[in-house]
Amino acid sequence: MPYRVVIGNNKGGSGKTATTVNLAAALAEEGHRVLVVDMDPQANASRRLGRPFNPAEPVPTTAEVVKAGIDQEGVAAAAIAACGWSGDYAERIDLIPSRFDLENRVSEAGVIGAIGRLYTALAGVDDEYDVTLIDCPPSLGHLTQLGMAAATHALCTVEPEYDGVDGAVRFRDFIAKHGPSLRQPGASGELQMAGFVVTRVRGNITAHAYQIEGLPELFGELLWSPQVPERAAIKDAGDMPTSLRSLGTGPGREMAAVFTQLAKQLMTVPR
Ligand SMILES: Nc1ncnc2c1ncn2[C@@H]1O[C@H](COP(=O)(O)OP(=O)(O)OP(=O)(O)O)[C@@H](O)[C@H]1O
Numbered sequence: 001m002p003y004r005v006v007i008g009n010n011k012g013g014s015g016k017t018a019t020t021v022n023l024a025a026a027l028a029e030e031g032h033r034v035l036v037v038d039m040d041p042q043a044n045a046s047r048r049l050g051r052p053f054n055p056a057e058p059v060p061t062t063a064e065v066v067k068a069g070i071d072q073e074g075v076a077a078a079a080i081a082a083c084g085w086s087g088d089y090a091e092r093i094d095l096i097p098s099r100f101d102l103e104n105r106v107s108e109a110g111v112i113g114a115i116g117r118l119y120t121a122l123a124g125v126d127d128e129y130d131v132t133l134i135d136c137p138p139s140l141g142h143l144t145q146l147g148m149a150a151a152t153h154a155l156c157t158v159e160p161e162y163d164g165v166d167g168a169v170r171f172r173d174f175i176a177k178h179g180p181s182l183r184q185p186g187a188s189g190e191l192q193m194a195g196f197v198v199t200r201v202r203g204n205i206t207a208h209a210y211q212i213e214g215l216p217e218l219f220g221e222l223l224w225s226p227q228v229p230e231r232a233a234i235k236d237a238g239d240m241p242t243s244l245r246s247l248g249t250g251p252g253r254e255m256a257a258v259f260t261q262l263a264k265q266l267m268t269v270p271r
């Protein structure tokens, strides 16, 4: 079974998409082939990877992939797009983009078999990639559950403030409780928690320092390092959009190196 990592936390703005996109860049630079699946109707990962939805030139997105996935194995292959960044390593990143209509899949959650639609759609599609990263909306609802049911591993972003940590605990506990029932026929095992990435750390905020102190007790060995600090370069790269690696600035390179270390950790997760 391909290595598929669902990235979540039902706390909004906790750095899920920044982690997804920058891990993809770091992995690609290390020579890995990466598929990013955008499971958020906000489509932030799609835009940041240079593939915003353009109504004048519509392309298939996760909205269509999930719908067809009710019975069409491998249908996601038709929606794969190349990353819109320039650079050699960007050629190793592909994307299944999203658009707002993905929201319409939520009301279909009650249809028998609905939860397995992304799993079915991806069957045989990502065998040639070293890892598939699934970016989720800030929710534990149907769209995130589609990602969980398709994935082998889960990665949680933790913003070190009360609500961010709360969201991470909920994400972890949700997987512990519902992971077994999300398992699809033919899957290699139950969804495994791969780790917790501490994001958007502001060194000058006492509350952050206080929350960070409590994280080892909550997440133990699954707590990854280094932490990702809050830096303008990360926001700027996302807004432009481009890769941190092509910003060419000191802070950009420094943050790219943080994600390279996290990417190495991702590739050493037991499978
Ligand atoms: N380490 C960071 N330093 C500076 N800005 C950051 C950092 N991480 C994320 N951001 C910015 O903060 C905002 C929220 O981050 P991001 O979109 O990655 O979070 P998210 O968890 O995906 O949000 P959502 O829940 O809406 O999907 C974005 O504008 C992003 O560029």
Ligand SMILES: [Mg+2]
Pocket (backbone or CB within 6 Å): 016, 017, 018, 040, 044, 045, 136, 137
């Ligand atoms: Mg996001």
